[in-house]
Amino acid sequence: MRQGIFYIKENIQIAPDMYEMALEGDIGAITKPGQFVNIALDGLYLRRPLSVHDVDAAAGVLRVIYKAVGRGTEVLAGMGAGETLDMLTGLGNGFDIHKAGANTLVIGGGAGAPPMYWTAKALRDSGRKVTAILGFNTAAEVILQQKFTDAGIPVVITTADGSQGTKGFVTAALAELPAPDYTFSCGPQPMLRAVYDALPNGGQFSFEERMGCGFGACMGCSCKTKYGTKRICKDGPVLEKEEIQW
Amino acid sequence: MVNLQTTLSGIVLDNPVIPASGTFGFGEEFARLYDLNILGSISVKGTTQEPRFGNPTPRIAECTAGLINSVGLQNPGVEKVVAEELPRLAAHFRKPVIANISGFSIEEYAACAARMDGADQVGIIEVNVSCPNVHGGGISFGTDPAAAAAVTKAVKAVTKKPVYIKLTPNVTDIVSIAKACEDAGADGLALINTLLGMRIDLKRKKPVIANKMGGFSGPAIFPVALRMVYQVYEAVQIPIIGMGGVSTADDVIEMMLAGAAAVQVGAANLVNPWACRDIIRDLPGQAEHYGIRSLSELIGGAH
Structure with a gap:
């Protein structure tokens, strides 16, 4: 820090x-x-x-x-x-891209989409095949599509109202894509849960919580995991799939 | 040269600045930022007999010039604190620390204190009878003079270390509680803990904090804290650690003039991780600016 x-x-x-x-x-x-x-x-x-x-x-x-x-x-x-x-x-700990396989998916929902751009580029630069799903409520809210495309990262857009791309949440687009061997996700908690349930393989999920300090001092953003109590700000915001306790 | 030294129950502190319990963990995050040995002491994270996760989230709400927290005494339990956290802190901090303990019964307070008594690093035991965030927890002991005295006696009976009782401001008459603790044998007092407060989210129309209410701290409460330190100083002979919204070297000096022998810094650490370092850096210059040669000579100077 x-x-x-x-x-x-x-x-x-x-x-x-x-x-x-x-x-x-x-x-x-x-x-x-x-x-x-x-x-x-x-x-x-x-x-x-x-x-x-x-x-x-x-x-x-x-x-x-x-x-x-x-x-x-x-x-x-x-x-x-x-x-x-x-x-x-x-x-925060950030995403550990070294754990990803050759065929990687990044998923971002709404205001959770922005960090997935750097994540996807880092995966691309490491020689992995990366695909992105970005989910929004409606066409007017869609951002970053051009940036992902310009970076050579195929992107599927979903909108809840169907006004652009695949109609539905990000999980609706999963059926259109080959199953990834690893997934990185950031978005609202219901989205993270749906992705967690839908994907058979491993992945990392970036969580959000109201924070006090942001560097691990106040214990304001603690959560329970299968490996004990963690601070979203310091031990997270990224948790691995196998440690998440909903 | 300004003399920054102060004394708490025979323990000489290089300066009066002490990070407050609950805002500094066990020092680990801050040891990466600056040399902790510049601090007067450290009041470590509030410890209970058993490990606690604490309250549900959200636990934090912002306020004007402060914040509300409802952490709820998250801690790994006294065994782990003594066996793991304190030795880890010892690698970064060679001075005596202040162990902050809480309990749900008089027996638990005594058990925690007895365990802390065996830790050489612990210079002072700070007994939290004032946590606003735990139902049936410390605050019920801190709002009644007889209960506060009973906790004081129980802790004093199991330790030879100086015992400081940390008082809540959420009472009608803090002086009567302070005197009851002194009469029961307390070696010192620490005040104030947070003020019970709440915020409501205008979009959800529900309390921001999951537990609805929490402890309000930050610069907004400084005048309340200062007033209570001033009042308690008039009524007791034992040393007072003053706290509540202290954020600058001037605040430290003001607290000492009100009657504090040492000063804890809490919420400020959360927004400026270097807050204690900055205050200690600024203290000599500010003291000189106000014509002060020795901070310890200031204690209670405003009376």
């Missing part, structure tokens, strides 16, 4: 209530896709955790994509290029 001051390079709206922010600073502590940053905001006591969407190591730039749903993310949405943010970086 490191603390650093980051410069906002851009902060653009990419869908209704969805924003993408590029930040320049010391990204040396960010080592794995699936990790998160914790952002201090003026007037708000607790930092706000956001998963890392992408990292450009050479440029020292990280990207986050967030939904403006509460006071913190609304403050963030109102910020612009040139402003600075105090962030803790390199938080």
